[in-house]
Amino acid sequence: MTKSLLKSRRDLALGSGAELFYDTPLEIVRGEGVYLYDRDGRRYVDMYNNVPCVGHANPAVVQAMAEQQGTVNVHSRYLHEGIVAFAERLVGLNHEGIESVIFSCSGTETVEVALQMARIVTGNRGLICTDSTYHGNSDLVGSLSYLGCPPNQTGEIRSFPFPERYRPLKEGLNEDELCAAYLAEVAARIESLKAQGSGFAGLIMCSIFANEGLPDIPAGFMSRVTDLVHGEGGLVIADEVQSGYARTGRWWGYEATQFRPDIVVTGKPMGNGLPLSATAARREFVELFRAKKDYFNTCAATPLQAAVGMAVLDEIERLDLCNHVAEVGARFTGELERRVDRYSSIGDVRGCGLFISIEMIKDGATKEPDAALTKTLSNRLKDKGFLVSYSGKYHNVLKVRPPLVFSHANADEFLEAFDECLAETHE
Numbered sequence: 001m002t003k004s005l006l007k008s009r010r011d012l013a014l015g016s017g018a019e020l021f022y023d024t025p026l027e028i029v030r031g032e033g034v035y036l037y038d039r040d041g042r043r044y045v046d047m048y049n050n051v052p053c054v055g056h057a058n059p060a061v062v063q064a065m066a067e068q069q070g071t072v073n074v075h076s077r078y079l080h081e082g083i084v085a086f087a088e089r090l091v092g093l094n095h096e097g098i099e100s101v102i103f104s105c106s107g108t109e110t111v112e113v114a115l116q117m118a119r120i121v122t123g124n125r126g127l128i129c130t131d132s133t134y135h136g137n138s139d140l141v142g143s144l145s146y147l148g149c150p151p152n153q154t155g156e157i158r159s160f161p162f163p164e165r166y167r168p169l170k171e172g173l174n175e176d177e178l179c180a181a182y183l184a185e186v187a188a189r190i191e192s193l194k195a196q197g198s199g200f201a202g203l204i205m206c207s208i209f210a211n212e213g214l215p216d217i218p219a220g221f222m223s224r225v226t227d228l229v230h231g232e233g234g235l236v237i238a239d240e241v242q243s244g245y246a247r248t249g250r251w252w253g254y255e256a257t258q259f260r261p262d263i264v265v266t267g268k269p270m271g272n273g274l275p276l277s278a279t280a281a282r283r284e285f286v287e288l289f290r291a292k293k294d295y296f297n298t299c300a301a302t303p304l305q306a307a308v309g310m311a312v313l314d315e316i317e318r319l320d321l322c323n324h325v326a327e328v329g330a331r332f333t334g335e336l337e338r339r340v341d342r343y344s345s346i347g348d349v350r351g352c353g354l355f356i357s358i359e360m361i362k363d364g365a366t367k368e369p370d371a372a373l374t375k376t377l378s379n380r381l382k383d384k385g386f387l388v389s390y391s392g393k394y395h396n397v398l399k400v401r402p403p404l405v406f407s408h409a410n411a412d413e414f415l416e417a418f419d420e421c422l423a424e425t426h427e
Contacts, residue, residue: 003024003025003027006027007020007025021382021387021389022378022379022382023379024379026038026044026382026387027039028044030057031046031052031056031057032055032056032057033055033056033057033403033405034046034047034055034056034402034403034405034406034407034410035056036056036387042385043385044382044385044386044387045385045386045387045402045410045413045414046387046402046403047386047387047388047400047401047402047406047410047414048387048388048389048399048400048401048402049387049401049402049403050242050247050268050269050401050402050403051268051269051272051273052269052272052273052403053245053246053247053268053269053272053312053316053321053403053404054272054312054315054316054319054321054403054404054405055272055403055404055405056403058272058311058315060311060314060315060318061272061273061308061311061312061315063311064307064308064310064311065274065304065307065308065311067307068082068303068304068306068307068308069304071303072303073302073303073304074302074303075298075299075301075302076103076296076297076300076301076302077296080303080306082303082306082307082310083103083301083302083303083305083306085306085310086305086306086309086310087100087101087103087301089310089313090266090278090280090309090313091280093251093252093313094252094264094280095260097260097262097282098264098280098281098282099281099282099283099286100280100281100282100283100285100286100287101278101279101280101286102278102279102280102286102289102290102295103276103277103278103297103300103301103305104277104278104279104297104300105275105276105277105297105299105300106136106267106275106277107135107136107239107241107265107267107268107277108135108136108137108138108141108142109136109138109277109297109300110241110265110266110267110277110278110279111135111136111141111204111237111239111241111265111279112136112138112140112141113265113279113289113295114204114237114263114265114279114281115127115140115141115201115202115204115237116140116289116293117235117263117279117281117285117286117288117289118201118202118234118235118237118262118263119201119202120288120289120292120293121201121235121285121288121289122199122200122201122202122233122234122235123199124193124198124199124200124201124233124234125156125198125199125201126156126157126158126190126193126194126198126199126200126201127144127156127157127158127201127202127203127204128157128158128159128160128186128189128190128193128200128202128203128204128234129144129147129157129158129159129160129203129204129205130159130160130161130162130205130209130212131146131147131148131159131160131161131162131393132146132148132162132211132212132213132392132393133145133146133159133162133204133205133206133209133211133212134146134211135204135206135239135241143155143157144157144159144204147159156193156198158189158190158192158193159189160182160185160186160188160189161182161185162209162212162215162393163179163182163209163215163217163218163221164209164212164213164215164216164217164218165178165215165216165217165218166215166216166347166348166350166359166367167367169181169182169185175218175219175220176219176220178218179218179219179220179221179224182218182221182225183221183224183225183228186203186225186228186229187228187232190228190229190232190234200232200233200234201234201235202229202234202235202236202237202262202263203225203229203234203235203236203237204237204239205222205225205236205237205238205239206238206239206240206241206242206243206253207222207238207239207240207243207244207252207253207254207256207257207259207261208242208243208248208253208256208257208352208355210242210243210355210391210401211242211391211392212391212392212393213350213357213359213391213392213393213397214350214351214352214355214356214357214397215350216348216350217257222254222257222258222259223258223259223260225259226259226260226261235262235263235285236259236260236261236262236263237261237262237263237264237265238252238253238254238259238261238263238264238265239265240252240253240254240264240265240266241265241266241267241268241277242268242355242401243256243352243355244264244266244269245266245269245270245312245316245404246316246321246322246325246353246404247269247325247352247353247354247355247401247404248325248352248353248355249322249323249325249326249329249330249352249353249354250322250326250353251322252264253352256352256353262281262282262285263279263280263281263285264279264280264281265277265278265279265280266278266280269312270309270312271305271308271309271312272308272311272312274304274305274308275299276300276305276308276309277300316404319404319405321404321405324404324405325353325354325404326353328354328406328407328408328411329351329352329353329354329355329356330351331408331411332351332354332356332408332411332415333349333350333351333356335411335415336349336351336356336358336415336418337349339418339419339422343422343426344364344426345360345361345362345370345373345422345425345426346358346359346360346361346422347359347360347361347364347367354400354401354402354404354406355400355401356400356401357391357392357397357398357399357400358397358398358400359392359396359397359398360373360374360377360396360397360398361396369392369394369395369396370396371390371394371395371396373396373425374390374395374396374397374398375390375395376425377398377418377421377422377425378390378398380421380424380425381414381417381418381421384417384420384421385417386413386414386417386418388400
């Protein structure tokens with residue numbers, strides 16, 4: 001069957017408009033480690049998918065999944081030691097203020113739980129996020145996505161400009177002044193919510209602002225905004241769906257950016273492909289939520305989730321992936337940074353472990369974003385066997401986020417292909 005025919009069948013079965021990557025879509029049939037293979041047997045280095053964090057088709061995870069599914073898998077209204085042990089282990093990986101967990105199946109669900117929990121605990125409704133974020137796609141969670149910062153925001157949600165140094169909120173400020181300027185934006189949103197009677201329930205942030213393009217955050221902002229939120233009676237929610245599970249070279253993104261959230265949400269990499277997510281917080285907060293909502297999820301907190309979740313944690317520790325990610329990511333980022341002066345189209349390179357952003361621009365003086373070039377590079381890299389995507393407020397940031405088992409050799413192969421693509425586009 002041709003890809004064209006398969007695409008036509010897909011449009012009919014799923015409805016036209018279901019998203020596909022690349023100008024010429026790929027048909028992927030197999031994965032192993034950091035590699036994906038198409039129907040013709042061509043191998044691609046996967047540099048985008050953080051879901052299979054310990055590698056595609058990881059044997060230990062596959063075995064745990066098969067053995068548990070072959071034994072028993074039921075909903076969560078029965079006692080099961082594996083579920084309890086997994087929850088205890090997950091909680092124990094967080095800071096001591098995190099004590100209990102609510103399991104669900106997707107990032108959207110776990111963020112929804114966190115937002116509702118913040119509202120229940122505080123008794124207020126108002127929520128704050130950044131102006132270029134994405135946390136999920138339910139009615140509530142989706143309403144936080146890509147809001148921008150209009151002067152008169154209405155409803156119970158406010159957004160503020162995400163903190164960054166590359167395109168700062170105000171030019172000419174030193175580090176502390178820039179941090180204070182962003183804090184003032186958050187404070188103004190809190191006051192706006194209070195003035196309209198919504199009150200202030202909480203602030204949600206990806207711990208590394210992944211969808212915003214992994215910006216360089218002004219020093220001290222994360223801890224100071226946490227203090228600000230607490231001083232105003234709100235809770236801080238850390239979205240660790242992309243930044244958690246050793247992605248930054250630490251267990252959690254909030255460790256890398258140095259703040260202590262009240263609620264931690266995790267998702268994609270937890271099950272290495274099995275739907276699994278979690279909302280973790282103080283026991284008091286979790287129990288208040290449970291008393292108010294009587295939350296139940298048929299496919300969550302199951303023996304299968306627990307077995308697979310434990311296997312993923314085992315593999316991260318067995319392979320020493322925190323240290324591996326820190327080492328490989330630092331060298332890879334350093335090599336990419338050397339290319340900023342070599343190629344005028346690279347405005348900035350930012351890395352945190354094995355999450356790396358390469359910002360493409362038209363002009364170094366104006367820093368005008370180049371979304372067209374970014375898309376072109378994504379397609380050309382695919383043609384050379386490397387799968388990346390793009391993100392950021394202006395869609396001009398190449399997003400590099402491979403499985404955690406990505407190696408120095410993989411990085412070197414990519415750098416060679418990346419240089420070729422840049423040379424071709426600069427001809």
